Amino acid sequence: MPHPRPPRTAARLLAALALAVLAALPAGPATARADAGPRTPAAPRTATAAAPELLIGQSTRTAWDDFQSYGQDADGGSVYYELRRGDWVGDHHRDYATMLARQGRTVQVGISWKDNPPGFPGGDENAKAARSRAVTAEIAAGGHTAALDRLLAFADAHPAARFTLRLDYEVSSFHHCTDASCSSYKNAFARLAAHLDARSRAHNLEYVFHPVRGEFEAMYPGDAAVDWMGVSVFAHELCLPIHDRGYLYNGTPPQNYDIAASQCRNAYIGTDAHGNPAAVWRNFDHDGNVLKLVKFARDHAKPVVLSEAGLMNFTADGTATDGIEQVRAEQWVNRLFSLLDYRGPIPNLPGEHDLRGVIRSVVYIGLDFRHGWDGVDDGTFDFPPDTTWFVDGRLSRYGPARAAFCRGLAANGFTARCR
Template structure:
């Protein structure tokens, strides 16, 4: 989630890697040399801070320490960082040998798009995806390659576009355009990486992870965004309570998603069983999908939204629901239980190995900079100060979650 023109663990098994190496298609990439995703999945989970400026880093360091890195954005259109703040934050992290998650975008600002409505922009984004699959636009990554090669101690998690969807990236029902584009970019980057410090993140929207999956050989991490809907929490937008799930599938009083899973009736026969869930069904299914494919999950974007009805403060429901949001974030890392519309129970503990928390004041736009250049309207979903330093209960729960889950990052 980053708009440059704002709008009103699992491991891959050796056998699977060997097989993938035998099944390389034109435009795809064989299992690449980096082993850093394997190391990350085997070790402590990772805390990244984002998105885009060092203010997120500095705010966390006001009460915490030892974060593993941060998150920034880069675009194909310009062949450069989105702005100097992103470049400077990436430099700060890379100079320390930290992890830098880079969202490489073409859907938000497609090369060759010179104006029009969202449908026209999406059409151009789909065309660019096909052009990438055919080998185009790779030179736009050379500045990023030079940067990663000049910082061999750092690790780079590259999202080959983010929150990818059929609307912006697929030219046919099979979505071969995006799958081939992902493999083509990964192959290009690997072939020119002298530091061998690149990992590739497939970051889809919640419901399209299976249809758009580029394949095991190129994907190192599967990413997902976690805001309010993903944790079944209501938010306010333009003064109205909004959750993003159909009313019949949401328990307003409990602030939970209500879904059926395939359990057993009193006679032991398969039957639909209704219960409340703290986590969106598509998120749970994505984590299961990642586990099935032996891939670690990164919560590529995780942040609070506007929980306060009046839209003008961040000291009302933000204090209570912000704390609940944090608790549900960490409970997702330890989920064990049923998944809506699937039979049986699932142990998803340990699949999520990296969390990128957006530790910014979102009242002032995607970069959280109070310079008057771009502010969200006070009654919109994004109007919230998400800095953990501002919320005692949420900060305490966040610190407890880091300690309980074995993060290297912690609180003083």
């Protein structure tokens, strides 16, 4: 079951109330208060010694049911909510969230505006990103908060559940920053967190900063606003080869691919034979930006959630589950758990780094991505059958990977277990 969340400090709640009062004032132009300051700093939340969480799926209970075929006692799941409509992305998201919340579990909610910005009439990706940046500044100035009323009422109606809210997901300067300092996103994050804190009766909300890998430091909203740092972990983040339509991105046929070349080769600051500082080359099993993000979270006393983790891009044939897919899936699982237990060098940084215990939550998506982002084979949407970007990512289909996943849960102290 979910772990009890530590109470917010009085200073943090008072700061949230103060910002809520500001948010209630007329906002003026969208940029009028884009530089509104974050909440008053409070003692940072630290990772606890409690068992790490396993959250299952995204969007529907399909992945939950698949995990239940071989496992039990997962802590919760993940869904999406859209700022544009002020509602869940679909009924299936709401229904899955309801199932989890009624059981008092953790519900990770991705609150999105970059994918479908409020007020965006349509156009190309650059126009959509420009509108997303404008919406970010509008949020920082106090706008769009009414769109969260439905979500807030839902959380209040389920006080025994715990809601970890990603204030947009895989955030980036391209979609969220109006200037080099990225004050727009930092202040938008703080504004939304303050608004929700001030109006929450159940006080069961926590806030996740989930950036793209390379921009976590430049976009960080600050210790007072952030409860968790999130990161996505698919193939590249674990230095595994990425396939599409039977070929790797560099055009190499899979049968001719050297697995050693799939690892990330980076330099880190070690010592030479005489003990002097020197650049040392090493093949890593984890992307350097992911390791640096986890270190950054540790340095700021924030736990990390792997907000999206799943099997994608790993097969030479989008319909197969019996060849190279078995090997890739097992490698992915082993590297996932080795990230949770990482102690070693980090590219371009001196020394050794102990990152064990910083990652406190894993969202394993576990869907058949060939049938779309919801993984439901209902005939409404499928990815093209010849693509191998989107594949069957259910561990129930890969015996060695499933066994490795079960061992990883037990070895890392998860409450979730395999049957």
